Amino acid sequence: MRLVLLDVDMTLISAAGAGIASLEGAVLELFGVERAFEGVEFAGRTDSMIVESALTAKGIEASDGNLSRVRSEYIRRLSRTLSGGWPVRVLDGVPALLELLSQRKDACFGLVTGNWKEGAFLKLAACGIDGCFRFGSFAESGRTRNELIPHALSGAERFCGCTLDPGDVWVVGDTPHDVASGKAWGLRTMAVATGPYGVGDLEAAGADAAVPDLSDTDLVAGILLGRQGRP
Ligand SMILES: [Mg+2]
Known part of the structure; x- marks a missing residue:
């Protein structure tokens, strides 16, 4: 086999940047930080590692609780973004x-x-x-x-x-x-x-x-x- x-x-x-846009939106909504993912490496890394890097770089604790909050808000935004005709x-x-x-x-x-x-x-x-x-x-x-x-x-x-x-x-x-x-x-x-x-x-x-x-x-x-x- x-x-x-x-x-x-x-x-x-x-996904034409839908993931990054949704993560940026989630961190802005939850922590009031703009462009939190600027300079963070995405390609080939896990979502958890990407968010952990961004939060740490902005001085926000990358605790399980914060990662889970970002994840929930990200999924909500990604769903809305993709259903709105994003050019995937x-x-x-x-x-x-x-x-x-x-x-x-x-x-x-x-x-x-x-x-x-x-x-x-x-x-x-x-x-x-x-x-x-x-x-x-x-x-x-x-x-x-x-x-x-x-x-x-x-x-x-x-x-x-x-x-x-x-x-x-x-x-x-x-x-x-x-x-x-x-x-x-x-x-x-x-x-x-x-x-x-x-x-x-x-x-x-x-x-x-x-x-x-x-x-x-x-x-x-x-x-x-x-x-x-x-x-
Ligand atoms: Mg890939």
């Missing part, structure tokens, strides 16, 4: 790849994302692909991306009803953090240059395969389902 674990932002979809979009090739994978009896796929679960599904729903996913690992399952992987693997094994070999698992994401999280657990990694990093950066980060985007379904599926780490 082959398993494909997919990142959300800038791998499957672009599914990235090229994603629907065709998900369709192909869902038809394969020897493959399954799930999510591994730094989004809080509810936020991930709000974004995926706004792009019309939320119904494709049956399991995943989210910001609630770990503070760093590396910590999300075991939860994704155990969810996949429960869903597939089999034990997975690490060599049969691919992590697909758009940042060096995605690549590092897969490598940390001995998994294969495909990096996609639809986010802030180019193919060269992602190859330098050690990705087993790096592609400009997911639009070439035959190429991408050939890598993910084939025997070789490179085309």
Whole structure:
């Protein structure tokens, strides 16, 4: 059985800044701080870490209580933002790849994302692909991306009803953090240059395969389902 674990932002979809706008709004509402996320690194990090960095930088205690308040307000705002016609979009090739994978009896796929679960599904729903996913690992399952992987693997094994070999698992994401999280657990990694990093950066980060985007379904599926780490 082959398993494909997919990142959300800038791998499957672009939420066009809806997440950042909703986080900024939440922190302004709760703590009266404007542009709290300016200069905070987003790509490849979990929502909890992102909020923790922003609060700490602004001298606000990053307590569990404060993180939970930001999370609730963020989800409320994200839902409102996305239902108001925000220009989210599914990235090229994603629907065709998900369709192909869902038809394969020897493959399954799930999510591994730094989004809080509810936020991930709000974004995926706004792009019309939320119904494709049956399991995943989210910001609630770990503070760093590396910590999300075991939860994704155990969810996949429960869903597939089999034990997975690490060599049969691919992590697909758009940042060096995605690549590092897969490598940390001995998994294969495909990096996609639809986010802030180019193919060269992602190859330098050690990705087993790096592609400009997911639009070439035959190429991408050939890598993910084939025997070789490179085309
Ligand atoms: Mg991403």
